[in-house]
Amino acid sequence: MAEAQWYVVHTYSGYENNVKINLEKTIENRKLQDVILDVRVPMQDTLELKNGTRVLKKKMMFPGYVLVNMVMNDNTWYVVRNTRGVTGFVGPGSKPVPLTETEIENMGLLSDGTEVIPEFVEGETVIIQSGNWRNTPGEIKAINNSKRTIMVEVTMFGRATIVEVSFDDVIIQK
Numbered sequence: 001m002a003e004a005q006w007y008v009v010h011t012y013s014g015y016e017n018n019v020k021i022n023l024e025k026t027i028e029n030r031k032l033q034d035v036i037l038d039v040r041v042p043m044q045d046t047l048e049l050k051n052g053t054r055v056l057k058k059k060m061m062f063p064g065y066v067l068v069n070m071v072m073n074d075n076t077w078y079v080v081r082n083t084r085g086v087t088g089f090v091g092p093g094s095k096p097v098p099l100t101e102t103e104i105e106n107m108g109l110l111s112d113g114t115e116v117i118p119e120f121v122e123g124e125t126v127i128i129q130s131g132n133w134r135n136t137p138g139e140i141k142a143i144n145n146s147k148r149t150i151m152v153e154v155t156m157f158g159r160a161t162i163v164e165v166s167f168d169d170v171i172i173q174k
Contacts, residue, residue, distance in 0.1 A: 002071050004037050005098035007080075008090040009066045015085035016041045019066050023083045035076050038069040042107060044146045054141075054162075061107075061146050065090070072096060107146060119172070120150055126170040128152065133163055137173055 011019045020039050027036045042061040048054070066086075070076050077096070080086060089096035099107075120126070120143055128136045138152035141162060148167045153160050 002073070004035075004069050004071045006104055007068050007070060007072065007096045007098055008062075009068055009080060010087045010090060011064055011066055011085050012087060013064045016060060016064070016066055019083055019085040022085065023066075023068070023080065026079055026083060030079065032076065032079065035073070036068065036070040036079070038067075040067045040069075042067060042146050044144050046144075056142055067099075067107075072098070106148070120167070120170075125173040126150070126152060126165075127173050128154070128163075128165055128170055130169045131165075133165070138163070 009019070020041050023036070023039050027033060027039075043058045044061045046057055046059050048057055068080055070080070077089075081088065088094070091097035120140055122140050122143060124140050125137055126140060128134060128138065133154060136154050138154035140150050141153050142151040144150065144164075149164050150167065150170065151162050152165050152170070153162050155161070
């Protein structure tokens, strides 16, 4: 049997979660768990300012798109393509193109579909290793696994400032 790969499915805007739910029901009803392994709507944590307080909210990374880890064949293509809310696969014409290993890694997914879990914990102190904030210590306020970034609170001119830093640009202060 062919190997499962990640594919991007285009949906009507605002229907991403409905497509995920409908596709998961179809997979269960048709017993396709061995060929359609995972359906995801990538989310990211964002800090918003509401009434003077910072609120951590989840937002879609790719509005209008759903990721599907599946073995591509005529049957699985038909099931996904004919799910309510799906407009098609990403790729030229009607030929879906799987995500590359680099794209999968950048989204924080492993090729087997599991998420890469960072070693960071909120409240932990890190030191930024690059950019304008090089050698600056700060406290982790939020972790965004999908973007592979953390929100770090640093002090500048006696005031706390939140900066977004890549996982690769910080080390844990011992």
